[in-house]
Amino acid sequence: MRLDKFLADMQVGSRKEVKNYIKKGLVQVNHITVKQDKFQVNPEIDEIFFDGEKIEYQEFFYYMLNKPAGVISATRDQQHQTVVDLLQAADFRSDLFPVGRLDKDTEGFVLLSNDGKLAHHLLSPKNHVEKEYFAKVAGIMSGEDSAAFARGLLLDKGEVALPGELTILKVDEESETSEISLIIHEGKFHQVKRMVQAVGKKVVYLRRDRIGGVSLDKALALGEYRPLTSEELAVLSKS
8 A cells, every 4th residue: 555545545535635744755655754745554464553643453343322302314415414424533434335324304323434345235135134223203113013014014105114113101091192112124215204204104113223233332421422342343244
């Protein structure tokens, strides 16, 4: 890898800025000053220093974000705040993207990463990676609904949703509302809302609590995020 690319990837500066740093003698490779931006380095072997500070190489980044309502699952938008906009400047990278999407009004677990291979693994329908949601519903959810979800549902526009695991957490007969947990294995557009609609009810609040074997950290307030632990990453990779 070129030295200037290594430094730019590690956000020491822009490609133009790191070229200037190198020319000024601010960069050392294995404690030897290098002034050629094309100099080849091996991040797994070489020690690279910028202005006396060792720069550790990291190719992929993974963040667990608790998405608030009103924020869209995109990398950029002209009108709305995006999940990437919630990152602090020190953590922002232009190659980060949300792995899968949550509706604008849906809260909960969004994975931000630049690892395309893991994203494909988690999103591919053939891998049947579980996504767990909590929802508040206008209407009384019943055992018949649970059975219908378990069989799979015919949605609007003729789409078919694969079987899901519906658990009824609470029913309020007076207000005619319910609270449910739902585990699905795919990610159709507005899927949870459309599945609930298919049995004659309406989702009024929705939150994603889990992706694969990794649950949303309850210590994260809405809008907060943290890096995944190595253990969580290993669990996601095997999901």
